[in-house]
Amino acid sequence: MTKTIQDSVALVAVDWGTSNLRLSLLDEAGQVLAERGSDRGMGSLDPSEFEGALLELIDQDLPTGKVTPVICCGMVGAAQGWKEATYQTVPCAPPDGKGATRVSAQDARISVWILPGLKQQSPADVMRGEETQIAGFLADNPDFDGVLCLPGTHTKWARISAGEVVSFQTYMTGEVFALLSKQSVLRHTVNGDEWDADEFASALADTMSRPQGVASKLFGLRAEALVAGMSASTGKARLSGYLVGLELAGARPYWLGMPVALIGAPALCKLYQAGLATQGCEATLHSVTEMTLNGLKAAYSDVKDMNT
């Protein structure tokens, strides 16, 4: 008889962000048995709805007569989430399972844990989710001394040394790009289908050499389309270049002269990699899915001990 997921599952590893819920079912050896996901992110759920959103994806896979740990990271642990998880304060090692917050679930087949986020007192900053990717990266690269950049809606830059997150900084570049390209006067001007790497590089260089220019260059995209027929693909590349350029100019103290590793969606990471390359910084690329899973698995042994 074929072994089912139900026979083998030892851990449910959950990346629960604002917009999406993604999880993996793992066996005791950490092998992935199945991957599931939905769009029931933290932002669309009341506290009472989280357990249902989780069970909807794994109900049929849970063994009975034992308790399977469910380890979550991300915005599920925000004040507006399932239950508020703690923050650990940098400088510190990225959180492991020991600081996890236990969530009371109705279903006796699961014990649910949310990993802590990280906070920084000054300048004030917070993260929920990326710390688990950092933990996953450090599990593979324990001696890394350099900077991690985690591009996304809110891109995080983290200085790593001696296994600790020394400091970090957040950029809203992804969210600002989305607002400008979908909801501003630029929406007809920056949504082309082609990618123009040269326009991106040139807009990025412009902004890095004169960051205060970005504020007038934004409307310039609309004007250039009206006055000179600039294409929406050129507009997209320039807008990306302006915004990523402003971020790289601001984050220069992080990446300048440091080894940089990028963790995030591949297309977005390649954009940052290209931007950094124009500044003589060669960054490596790493899978966000893999790093997140690594981080959740690393927390498993801690949680297992507490899982009584």
Next chain:
Amino acid sequence: MTKTIQDSVALVAVDWGTSNLRLSLLDEAGQVLAERGSDRGMGSLDPSEFEGALLELIDQDLPTGKVTPVICCGMVGAAQGWKEATYQTVPCAPPDGKGATRVSAQDARISVWILPGLKQQSPADVMRGEETQIAGFLADNPDFDGVLCLPGTHTKWARISAGEVVSFQTYMTGEVFALLSKQSVLRHTVNGDEWDADEFASALADTMSRPQGVASKLFGLRAEALVAGMSASTGKARLSGYLVGLELAGARPYWLGMPVALIGAPALCKLYQAGLATQGCEATLHSVTEMTLNGLKAAYSDVKDMNT
């Protein structure tokens, strides 16, 4: 018998923007007989609906047996407006009535004209509406040599010399502030009711001295609220300071060492005035309603001659 508006009206002066329609009924001497307005801006109207939106406000006031000119400025003349009006290219005097575009109206009691906008080839830029405010300002101040700043959703800076608009530059500061404060992750953090002038000035100074820092300071507002309980009023003042600071840093070649006159909504103009004052620039304030009306009235004699 009392004279009615219908007996005296000689001109309908219309400021028709993306969101609002505002008009004044004037007699032959340029005295205001009545002011009307609605929220039927260009953005919410199909080309076929403009005449109705206009008549809804003035139908009862139009004399019969003669043709009353209706002079419009603003986004009503955009490609998506009632009819596309021309642009005049800077350097040039702000448009008068001679370049106006005639719109064919169904109602025989009116002749409708839309004043030209201004465009600049390089760097590409465009305006529709502000050029009429500039014309109105120059009607009162024909010898002005300096810079006009017209704060709004899209703030315009215009270099004026010898009665001409030499060059201009547009900043999306107002629109970016609205997007960030209403639709971004900052929306819970920057909508306080109090105004903190010191926080505004300090955030503005920070950004002017290090413009590339603004990209990380945005998320810092959210983090500071979470980590240190920063109030939403402090958040609002800081966000304004960051964005206006980035604009003033970019527009420095415009205002530095120049006489500056501000034309716009009073509260917004006072913000710019305060920001400029921190840089040793004393700007004067002027009523946008008055300047617009002045500009539309100045176009009347041209249009009247064409009104056959």
